[in-house]
Amino acid sequence: QVQIQQWGAGLLKPSETLSLTCAVSGGSFSGYYWSWIRQAPGKGLEWLAEVNHSGGTNYNPALKSRVTVSVDTFKVQVSLRLKSVTAADTAVYYCARVGRRAYHYDEKIYGPWGQGALVTVSS
Amino acid sequence: ETVLTQSPGTLSLSPGARATLSCRASQSIDTTYFAWYQQKPGQAPRLLIYSTTTRATGISDRFTGSGSGTDFTLTIKRLQSEDSAVYYCQQYDGWPQTFGQGTKLEI
Numbered sequence: 001q002v003q004i005q006q007w008g009a010g011l012l013k014p015s016e017t018l019s020l021t022c023a024v025s026g027g028s029f030s031g032y033y034w035s036w037i038r039q040a041p042g043k044g045l046e047w048l049a050e051v052n053h054s055g056g057t058n059y060n061p062a063l064k065s066r067v068t069v070s071v072d073t074f075k076v077q078v079s080l081r082l083k084s085v086t087a088a089d090t091a092v093y094y095c096a097r098v099g100r101r102a103y104h105y106d107e108k109i110y111g112p113w114g115q116g117a118l119v120t121v122s123s
Numbered sequence: 124e125t126v127l128t129q130s131p132g133t134l135s136l137s138p139g140a141r142a143t144l145s146c147r148a149s150q151s152i153d154t155t156y157f158a159w160y161q162q163k164p165g166q167a168p169r170l171l172i173y174s175t176t177t178r179a180t181g182i183s184d185r186f187t188g189s190g191s192g193t194d195f196t197l198t199i200k201r202l203q204s205e206d207s208a209v210y211y212c213q214q215y216d217g218w219p220q221t222f223g224q225g226t227k228l229e230i
Contacts, residue, residue, distance in 0.1 A: 045160075045168065045211055045222040060219045061124075094167055108215035109158045111179070113167035 002027035004114035006095050008080075012121050018082040022095030022114050025076065029053055031102025034078040035110060036069060038091040046091075050098055051078055052105075085121045092116040125150055125214050127223035135229040142199040144226045146212035151192045156216035159188055159197045162225075163208045171210075172197065204230050 008020030024034070035050040049059045051069040059067055068081045078095060094117075096110040126149040136142055146159075154175040160168040170179040172188035175195060185200045199206055207230045212223040 044224040045213075047220050047222070058219075062219075096167075100173075106156075106215075107173070108156075108220045109170055109173045109213070110160075110168070111170040113169075116167055 002097060002112050004095050004097070004112055006093075006114040006117045008093075008117050008119070010118055010120060012085050012119065013123055014086050014121060015084055016121075018080070018085050018089065018093075018119055018121075020080045020093055020095070020117055020119070021077055022079075023075070023077045024097075028102055029073065029076050033058075033098035033105065033108075034071070035096050035098050035108075036067075036078075036080045036093060037096060037110065038089075038093045039116075040088075040091040043091075048082075048093075049080065085119075087121050090119065090121050092118050124219065125152065125217040125221050127212050127214060127221055129210075129212060129223035129226045131226060132224075133227045133229065136202055138202055138204060138230055140202050142197075142202055142206070142228055144197040144199075144210050144228070146190075146195045146197075146223050148193045148195070148214060150217065152195075152214045152216045154191055156214060157188075157190070157195055158213045158215070159186075160211045160213065160222075161208045162211065168211060199228070202230050206230055 006022040030053040033050040033052045036048040049069040051057045095114040099107040128147045130145045157175045159172040162168040187198045209225045
């Protein structure tokens, strides 16, 4: 049973850099992409970026200039950095596995998910 | 970017009734690349349906997905109080993958 645990700073000031990490346990890490998805308060879901076990990445064009995702295969962890945050970046950030089956990269459905991390940007 | 518009915004129904949730896409979507999620308060979303009609592991047969082209539907039969949640549609045919804004179902 794959489990995803997330952590990172919860309160940031405008212009700072958001940094979150998720650790994967209990299942295969290789062969999958791992995505970051966020949800602003009372809003819908927004896909941000994904990274696979070998460091391949894809980014949402709307945020590409500010987002970086990376992988540490030794620690079985995936990280998200979002620079120059503003109040509009206040959201719950989720880490999730992409796809049901390893190496089926076109199946961009999400699950399991981490517990989510609330990040608030306020001066 | 493919925009998904869900309707209604909120749906209030009684236990035992049937719910019909709609999702309309701004351009045609291959049915292979369409999904539905359920999100309860304080929880992460949970995958319900993928490839338009296939239920994810452990999902009750009370949940049925259908549709094609630009119009997709999630039907929930014999509503139970535990079905109260926000439901999101998602397309992963176009780039980037996008979600609808959600339909809140109140039982």
